[in-house]
Amino acid sequence: MARYLLRQSLNILLTLLAVTFLVFALNELTPGDVARKLLGPYATQEQVDHLFREMGLDRPLLVRYAEYVGNVLRGDLGTSVIYRQPVADVLLDRLGNTLLLAAICFAVIVPLSVALGVLAGMRERSPLDRGISVFASICASIPEFAMGVFMLAIFVVWLGVLPGTSPMRATAEWPVWMQFVLPVAVVTLYDAGYLVSMIRASMVEVMRQPFVRTAVLKGMPFHRVVTRHAMRNALITPFTVILLQLNYLVSGLVVVETLFAYPGFGRMMLEAALAKDIAVVEAGALVAVTVTMLTQLLGDLGYMKLDPRIRI
Amino acid sequence: MADILSLEGVSIEHRGRRGVSRILDGVDLSIAPGEAVGLVGESGCGKSTVALAAMRYLPRGMAISAGRVLFEGRDLAAMDEGELRRLRGRRIAMVYQDPMSSLNPVMTIGRQLVEVPMLHGERDAARARDRAIAMLREVRLADAEATMERYPHQLSGGQQQRVVIAMALMAEPSLLVMDEPTTGLDVTIEAAILELVRDLRARFGTAILFISHNLGTVARLCDRVGVLYAGRLVETGGVREVFRAPAHPYTRGLLDALPDLDRPRGGARLAPIAGTLVAEDRARPGCAFLPRCPHAAPAACGAGAIALAEAGGAGHLARCARLGELPARMAAATDAAAQAEEGPVLLEARGVGKWYEVGGGMSGKPRRVIRALTDASLEARRGGTLAIVGESGSGKSTFARVVAGLAGEARGALSLAGEPLSGGVDSRPRELLRRVQMVFQNPDSTLNPSHSVGYALMRPLRRLRGLGAEEARQEAARLMARVQLPAELAERRPWQLSGGQRQRVAIARALAGDPDLLVADEPVSALDVSVQAAIVNLLADLLAGSDMALVLISHDLALVRHMADRVAVMYLGRVVEYGPAAQVFAPPWHPYTEALLAAAPRPDPDAPPPEIVLAGPMPSPAEEIRGCVFASRCPRRMEGICDTLAPPERVFGAHRIACHLELAAPG
Numbered sequence: 012m013a014r015y016l017l018r019q020s021l022n023i024l025l026t027l028l029a030v031t032f033l034v035f036a037l038n039e040l041t042p043g044d045v046a047r048k049l050l051g052p053y054a055t056q057e058q059v060d061h062l063f064r065e066m067g068l069d070r071p072l073l074v075r076y077a078e079y080v081g082n083v084l085r086g087d088l089g090t091s092v093i094y095r096q097p098v099a100d101v102l103l104d105r106l107g108n109t110l111l112l113a114a115i116c117f118a119v120i121v122p123l124s125v126a127l128g129v130l131a132g133m134r135e136r137s138p139l140d141r142g143i144s145v146f147a148s149i150c151a152s153i154p155e156f157a158m159g160v161f162m163l164a165i166f167v168v169w170l171g172v173l174p175g176t177s178p179m180r181a182t183a184e185w186p187v188w189m190q191f192v193l194p195v196a197v198v199t200l201y202d203a204g205y206l207v208s209m210i211r212a213s214m215v216e217v218m219r220q221p222f223v224r225t226a227v228l229k230g231m232p233f234h235r236v237v238t239r240h241a242m243r244n245a246l247i248t249p250f251t252v253i254l255l256q257l258n259y260l261v262s263g264l265v266v267v268e269t270l271f272a273y274p275g276f277g278r279m280m281l282e283a284a285l286a287k288d289i290a291v292v293e294a295g296a297l298v299a300v301t302v303t304m305l306t307q308l309l310g311d312l313g314y315m316k317l318d319p320r321i322r323i
Numbered sequence: 324m325a326d327i328l329s330l331e332g333v334s335i336e337h338r339g340r341r342g343v344s345r346i347l348d349g350v351d352l353s354i355a356p357g358e359a360v361g362l363v364g365e366s367g368c369g370k371s372t373v374a375l376a377a378m379r380y381l382p383r384g385m386a387i388s389a390g391r392v393l394f395e396g397r398d399l400a401a402m403d404e405g406e407l408r409r410l411r412g413r414r415i416a417m418v419y420q421d422p423m424s425s426l427n428p429v430m431t432i433g434r435q436l437v438e439v440p441m442l443h444g445e446r447d448a449a450r451a452r453d454r455a456i457a458m459l460r461e462v463r464l465a466d467a468e469a470t471m472e473r474y475p476h477q478l479s480g481g482q483q484q485r486v487v488i489a490m491a492l493m494a495e496p497s498l499l500v501m502d503e504p505t506t507g508l509d510v511t512i513e514a515a516i517l518e519l520v521r522d523l524r525a526r527f528g529t530a531i532l533f534i535s536h537n538l539g540t541v542a543r544l545c546d547r548v549g550v551l552y553a554g555r556l557v558e559t560g561g562v563r564e565v566f567r568a569p570a571h572p573y574t575r576g577l578l579d580a581l582p583d584l585d586r587p588r589g590g591a592r593l594a595p596i597a598g599t600l601v602a603e604d605r606a607r608p609g610c611a612f613l614p615r616c617p618h619a620a621p622a623a624c625g626a627g628a629i630a631l632a633e634a635g636g637a638g639h640l641a642r643c644a645r646l647g648e649l650p651a652r653m654a655a656a657t658d659a660a661a662q663a664e665e666g667p668v669l670l671e672a673r674g675v676g677k678w679y680e681v682g683g684g685m686s687g688k689p690r691r692v693i694r695a696l697t698d699a700s701l702e703a704r705r706g707g708t709l710a711i712v713g714e715s716g717s718g719k720s721t722f723a724r725v726v727a728g729l730a731g732e733a734r735g736a737l738s739l740a741g742e743p744l745s746g747g748v749d750s751r752p753r754e755l756l757r758r759v760q761m762v763f764q765n766p767d768s769t770l771n772p773s774h775s776v777g778y779a780l781m782r783p784l785r786r787l788r789g790l791g792a793e794e795a796r797q798e799a800a801r802l803m804a805r806v807q808l809p810a811e812l813a814e815r816r817p818w819q820l821s822g823g824q825r826q827r828v829a830i831a832r833a834l835a836g837d838p839d840l841l842v843a844d845e846p847v848s849a850l851d852v853s854v855q856a857a858i859v860n861l862l863a864d865l866l867a868g869s870d871m872a873l874v875l876i877s878h879d880l881a882l883v884r885h886m887a888d889r890v891a892v893m894y895l896g897r898v899v900e901y902g903p904a905a906q907v908f909a910p911p912w913h914p915y916t917e918a919l920l921a922a923a924p925r926p927d928p929d930a931p932p933p934e935i936v937l938a939g940p941m942p943s944p945a946e947e948i949r950g951c952v953f954a955s956r957c958p959r960r961m962e963g964i965c966d967t968l969a970p971p972e973r974v975f976g977a978h979r980i981a982c983h984l985e986l987a988a989p990g
Contacts, residue, residue, distance in 0.1 A: 221419060222427045228378055229490075230412035230442050243429050318429055319474040 019311075023304040028080075030300045031293055035076050038289045049092055079293070089290035093282065098290045101279065106298060108179055109268075109276035113260035115191060116198045121253060123199070124206035129245065131207065132214025133237045144211060150204025159197045159270040166193065176272040194271045198264065202256060209252055214245040247318050254306045254313070262299040325396055327498050327530045328377055328415075329353035332390035335372055335554075339384055345605050346372050346385060347554040351631075356497065359524060359531040361545035361562065363538060363577070365851040367600055369554040370534045374502045377532060378415055379407060394498070413443045416491035420503035422483035426475040432459075432486055433471030439493040458489040462519060465939075479940045481512035485519070492523065500532045505540055509714040510878060511937040514922035517543050518936055536851065538577060539924025542566055543932070547638075550574045553604050553611035556631070560639030562928045568652070570634035570641035572616045575652055580856035582885035584923050587905055592863065593885065595856035599821045610644060618649055665888055666705030669872040670726065670744075670840055674735035675699045676896075677721050681945075691945045695721040697896045698735070703840065703872040703889070710875040710887035710904070712919065716941050718896035719876045723844045726874060727761045739840060757787040757836035764845035766825035770817040776803070776828050777813035783835035802831040806861060823854035830861065841865075844876040859886060880923045884908055892916045895952040896944055902978030911975070911986035914959045951983065959984060 046062040047054070063069060067078075082089065088098035131143035153161075167175040174182070177190035217223065218241055226240045227233070246253075265277035276295065283291035315321050335347040347369045354360045362370050375381050376392050379399040392399045394415065402410070419425040427435055436455035437448065445451045452471070459467035462485040475483055484504060491499055501520070505513040517540060524531060535541050541548055541562065548565050550558040550573065558571040569575045576596040598615040605611060609625040616624070623644040634641040643649070679693040696718040703709035711719040724730040726737065728748040737744045739758060748756060763769040770779060780799040784790045790798060800810055806827040817825055826846065833841055843862070847855040859882065866873055877883050883890060883904075890907040892900040892915060900913040907916065914935075921933035937956050942948065951957070954965040961983060970981045975988050 221421065221424045224380065225417075225419065225425045225487075225490075226427070226438075228380060228411050228417050229439055230408040230410070231438070232408060240427050240430070244427070247429075320428060320476045 015311075019304075019308050023301070023308075026304060027297065027300055030296055031080070031083075032076060034293055034296045035079065035289070036072065038287065038292070039072055083297070088294045091283070091291045092288045093286045094288075094291070098294045101291065102276075102294050102298070105274060105276045105279040108274055109261060109264065112191070112194060112198075112264065112273065112275060113257070115195050116202070116260055117257065119195060119199050120203050120206065120256065124203045124210055124253075125246070127203070127207045128210025128249075129214050129237065129242055132211040132245065133218060133241065135215045135218065140211070143207065147204045147207035147211070150200045151208060152204075153201070155197060155201050155266045156270060158201055159193075159267060162193055162197055163270075178272055179274055190271075194267050194273055197267055197270075198260070202259070206249065206253065206256070209249045210245065213248045214241065217241050217245040220244070243317060247314070250313055250317060251310045254310045257306045258299075258303050261302050262295075326353040326393075327356050327358075327395060328532065329393045330373070330376070330390065331393065333373075333376060333387060333392055334389040335369075335376060335381065335385055336388045337385045344602060345388075345554055347376070348605070349390065350551075350554070350556050352549055352556065352559075354498065354530050354532060356530055357524075357528045358547065359533055359545045361533045361535065361541035361548040362551060363535060363541055363548060364551035365536065365577075365600065365853060367553075368551040370536075370551055371502055372554075373551070374417070374500045374532065374534050377498070377500050378411060378417060380411075409443070412439055412496075413494045414496050415498045415500060416494065416496040418484070418487050418491050418499065418501040418504045420506050422480065422487045423475060425487055426483060428475055430474070431471065432473050432475065432478075436471070436486070436490055436493060439490060443494050454493065455489075458493055459486070461492070461523065462486070462489045464489070480508050481515065481940070484508065484512075484516055488516075488519065488523070492527065492529070495527060496529060498530045498532065500534075502534045503536065504533075506535070506537070510880070510922045510924070511714060511918060513540065513924065514933050515936050515938070517924075518932065520544060521932075537924060538566070538581065538852075538926035542926050542928045542930070543924055550577070553600055553607075555611055555642065557612065557643070558634070558639075558641040559631070560634070561636065564636040564639040566926060566928050568635055568639075570639070570646060570649075571612075571643050572618050572649065573612045574641075576615075576617075577852060578926060580852045581926060582856075582859070582879075582881040584881035584884055584920070584925055587884060587908065591885075592860050593856035595860065596853035599823065599854070610642070618645060620645060665707035666870055668702050669705045669740055669870075670701075670703040670709075670874065671738045672699055672701045672722075672726075672735065673737075675701075675722070675725060675737055676734035677725055677730050678734070693944045694896050695944055696725065696733075699891075699893075699898050701889075701891050701898065701901060703874050705839075705870040705872050706866060706868075707888040708866065708873040708875050708886050709889045709891065710877060710883040711891045711893055712877060712880060712883050713893035714878065714919075714941060716895065716944065717893040718944075719893050720844055721896070722893070723761070723842045723874060723876050726840070727759055727842050728756075729761075753787060758839045760833035760836055760838040760841055762826075762829050762833045762841065762843040762846045765849050766822065766829045767817070767849075769829055770825060770832075772817055774816070775813065776808075776815055776817070776820070779817075779828060779832055780813075780835055783832060787836040798835075802835060805834065805865070806831040821854075822850050823857060826850060826854075826858055827861065830858075830865075834865070838871065840872050840874065842874045842876075845878070846875070847882065848877070848879065855882075862886070880919060892919070895941055895948070897952050897981070899953060899982070900978075900980045902975075906975070906978040911973075911980065911988070913953075913980045913982050914957050914984070915953050918958070951981070 046059045046066065046068065050059055050062060067075065088102065091098050091101050094101045127143050127147070131140040134140060163175055166173040173192055174185035174190050177194055179187060179190065181187050223236060223241055226236045262277060262280070264275060265281050267273065268275040268278040279291065280295045283295065330350050330352040332349045332351060333347055334345060334349055337344050337346050350373065352360070352373070362373060364370050372385070376387065379392065387400060394410065433452065433455060436458065437451045440451040440454055441448070456467045456471060459470055464470050464482060464485050478486065505516050508516065521544060523529070533541060533545055545562050547560065548562045549556050550571065552573050558565060558569065558574045565574060566578065569578055579594040580596060582593060596615055604614065607613065608627055610616070610629055613619045613621070613624045629642050629644045631640040631642045632646055634646060675696065676698055677696040679695060680690060681693055682690045699722055701709060711722060713719045721730060725733045728746065728751050731747040744755065777799055780802055781795040784795040784798050799813065803810055803813065808824060808827050808831065812820065812824065820828065847858050850858060862873065863886065875883070875886055887904045889902065890904050891898050892907065892913060894915050900907060900916050918935045918937050921935045935958050939956050942955055950966040950968055951970045954960050957965060964983050970983050973980045973982060973986055980986060
């Protein structure tokens with residue numbers, strides 16, 4: 012166990028180094044330089060070259076990368092070119108917003124999909140199963156932006172009961188909590204549709220296992236067979252996928268954030284990447300990779316807890 | 324006394340997309356208190372459906388269309404869910420095939436056992452726990468308290484089945500339904516489980532419905548037996564009458580198809596039952612067995628329903644239209660025709676071994692060496708069969724895989740007709756691949772489901788023998804004829820064939836390269852006995868008069884006795900006894916061989932129960948054993964010698980036994 016944790020920590024560290032270096036290097040290779048972008052099309056070449064040197068961009072890549080790593084270790088993530096603030100400030104602000112949205116979504120999605128998946132899978136091809144399965148497929152097959160636009164059309168334009176944007180500031184009309192309703196609904200419907208199908212499939216598989224028959228033929232009532240014997244087994248396979256949703260919820264919500272003008276992490280990454288704001292992109296990559304690696308670690312530990320056959 | 328369970332003219336139908344098919348057809352069966360009734364038949368005959376009907380737990384789509392299932396006089400169909408729940412687990416309990424999957428993998432054994440009394444009125448959890456521990460002791464599990472805290476995967480197959488039996492007996496039911504409870508277990512473990520069930524039955528007076536395809540296990544355990552064919556009961560009676568004087572041609576066929584453990588090979592052929600059960604037979608108005616029956620007279624047999632009729636002793640009934648006219652059962656020919664002499668040595672193994680290293684490095688686990696196979700010296704001769712027997716984990720399959728090149732680089736020296744045979748399939752030249760071919764246990768998973776039979780045969784012909792398309796097609800047709808497959812099957816896919824046909828395809832595929840050596844790993848153990856006999860005959864025909872050699876891996880001693888010229892008995896990766904078949908099956912024996920022979924089930928109700936029942940599990944192949952590998956389970960162990968010193972090899976001519984005992988030379 013201790014060895015496993017040690018090995019995983021080492022793994023995370025190496026991956027972080029590799030990813031940050033790749034992002035760093037890729038930025039070099041893409042056309043257009045930061046100094047030109049900053050100064051605009053009317054600056055003279057001399058001015059651009061001056062800024063280029065001032066920013067230290069004329070030194071070799073490896074030197075700059077080493078310097079960058081040193082800075083990060085001291086807690087200095089650099090300054091954002093487009094937001095004209097320390098990266099740490101931008102990042103914390105945006106990440107805070109995103110984590111809040113992600114946490115709410117996760118707290119809705121997981122219990123909802125587990126409940127629907129188990130209900131659908133416990134009696135294969137029953138009317139309940141068919142109803143839930145059709146609903147789940149519809150949800151999973153409508154892209155987020157389409158779903159968002161439908162919702163906006165219905166609840167904002169037509170009914171006018173919800174705000175159309177979520178800037179995360181209380182406005183005269185809408186309190187902050189109401190601004191969450193639509194983004195959470197869109198993300199939940201889209202993501203839960205997928206998870207429900209996964210969990211249902213796993214549950215169907217488990218209900219066919221001989222040990223479920225053993226439990227029934229012990230004289231156990233059906234609802235207890237489902238909750239005591241089948242459910243835990245049915246969650247083993249989808250468990251990793253459930254945790255993977257955390258990655259999606261933290262760094263994959265660009266579409267929803269853009270649609271609702273939500274000041275989140277995904278949108279920040281998109282803006283920074285378009286503007287070649289390398290300090291922000293680097294810091295964002297650092298966060299995204301850390302989240303991914305940590306959910307993986309969590310996944311392994313959870314697996315072990317769920318399935319006694321797995322030992323690490 | 325009233326019957327515990329009785330089936331009165333029960334018919335069960337399955338409604339599916341392909342219409343309605345009749346799974347059971349008017350089955351009458353009753354079990355008295357304390358009685359053990361066996362139910363036998365090939366796969367698809369409806370045995371398991373009877374078991375599930377006894378618990379009113381039919382799969383989706385199946386329903387009782389006629390008749391009643393009565394438990395202690397009450398119709399199961401008339402019970403509501405609550406009454407049924409009070410019955411299941413409390414009055415009727417079930418033991419299943421494949422104990423591993425019948426136990427919940429994520430719950431401790433203790434929790435699964437304690438559930439039973441807690442579901443049936445026990446309120447005191449501590450008392451339920453004590454009862455579970457006592458029951459684990461009853462099924463003779465060492466260290467019952469520790470077992471309570473274990474998970475199913477931490478137990479061996481035999482231990483798992485003991486747990487399932489303990490779970491079934493927790494509430495002291497009056498009927499125990501056992502569906503193939505020993506299928507998939509090693510013979511020594513099977514013998515121990517059967518002894519346990521006999522013993523528990525005597526102590527608790529539980530009635531047993533025992534379902535098995537293995538006639539030997541039924542003979543050992545049951546008082547009465549029913550034979551099912553195509554969902555109809557074709558014969559029933561006392562186990563002695565039915566096994567001694569089988570009246571129905573199907574029962575006779577089942578018994579005659581079995582190789583006999585007590586009769587040596589002598590060129591005799593097994594008697595398979597022709598054909599297979601097809602869907603149309605279920606709806607046949609007369610006898611369902613008619614198309615396969617050697618005594619069929621279509622006028623009498625196909626006319627209409629045939630009733631069960633007296634067939635000799637009291638209660639011995641058979642459903643055959645020609646019952647009175649059947650010829651007396653022929654004693655199987657003891658054809659002692661001189662067996663063909665074996666040819667020169669083809670495969671020679673000298674000190675062959677395969678050790679795997681696991682763990683170590685970054686894995687975080689201690690480095691261990693798995694000794695799958697150690698120091699095997701064997702030979703296979705042209706035109707002959709070398710059989711390797713042993714329990715699972717004995718290393719017999721590892722030997723097969725080393726020979727076929729599937730296990731990579733191995734220790735020791737292996738040669739084929741004097742030339743070295745080393746390395747894995749990747750490093751062997753194509754010519755060598757052609758000369759060594761393999762047939763696997765399960766033809767369902769070894770044939771590619773998307774390839775037609777013809778394509779599966781033509782590929783090796785083109786790759787290994789370099790034939791052109793047209794030549795390959797002709798050669799494939801010849802191969803199919805050689806394994807007695809009709810030519811029109813060439814266009815079929817594996818799933819459209821029966822199990823026996825699939826195994827014939829697998830054999831034909833192996834023969835495609837015209838190999839010198841055929842390695843067959845449990846080639847018939849996934850097949851019904853009637854089909855098994857046909858495949859065994861086919862293999863014998865292919866060998867006769869050819870200069871090919873066969874290496875046969877099997878756990879079935881009767882089969883080995885029937886087929887082998889030389890036999891190697893393996894235990895924990897080592898050859899403990901090796902020699903010509905006649906000598907291995909006669910004393911002196913290695914104690915392990917003796918135990919295997921004693922454990923093998925015989926289809927004879929009067930066979931004495933085995934004197935030696937091996938206790939305990941086989942040690943892990945990762946353990947380093949200083950003395951004899953068999954010492955920990957040997958009934959004749961000499962303390963201080965067997966567990967510390969490697970056994971000497973006792974040589975009696977061509978017969979070698981690795982044992983410390985002073986074995987007397989054969990007289």
